[in-house]
Amino acid sequence: MYTIYYTIKPNIRFQKGDIMKYVMTPLEDLVQQLYQRIDVCQPDHSIDDIADRLDIELCYLQTASFSSRGCVVLDPRLSPEKQKEVFGHELAHVLFHVGIQLIMPESFRLLQEYQARNFALHFCVPTFMLLNQKLYKERAQSVDLIAKTYSVTHEFADLRLAHYERQIKAALFYERLNDSNLINKKDTNVFKQSKAIITV
Secondary structure (H helix, E strand, O other): OOEEEEOOOOOOOOOOOOEEEEEOOHHHHHHHHHHHHOOOOOOOOOHHHHHHHOOOEEEEOOOOOEEEOOEEEEOOOOOHHHHHHHHHHHHHHHHHOOOOOOOOOHHHHHHHHHHHHHHHHHHHOOHHHHOOOOOOOOHHHHHHHHHHHHOOOHHHHHHHHHHHHHHHHHHHHHHHHHHOOOOOHHHHHOOOEEEEEEOO
16 A cells, blocks of 8 residues: 555545545556556656557558557557557557457447547556646646646546546545445455545
8 A cells, every 4th residue: 555645626625634545446457567567657658668568569550540469550640649549549459359340249349449448548647647646726737737748638638537536536435435334344445445645
């Protein structure tokens, strides 16, 4: 367990110095382990470097981006930020998915696409790095900071921040439930927990 300092958004009502436990999801843990395995702990690594460390072939062709058998193909006409987002999405397919989407049932294809989009959010802006980031009280400034720091588009940064805020609210809700003894004490260590000091 470790202590993390970060700023909670103003719409979450807590006092400066309050302590909460941030509950890492299995996906957040997986992304952190993936980055630790390739010795990446800062957001300043290029997708070429990350692909190389993961032993994944990265190619650039002027075509729609796709992945196949350990290879990710990106369209070089995309902005570097968009390339990173698409790389995260395609990486999920390489790491976790099998089958040819053109011939699989639509519901299964949609599931894979949902999983890949969710993975890309966490891969491009990892929670373990975001927890160490001091965010602004103004949401727009935090979106700008995330976009710049993690080299993603503002739209992507906004989605990721919204997801992060929901996780923080869930952690705070869990803490309130725990403090009020409304949940079984045996269930308190279901997930790996990290302490966070709230600095409003």
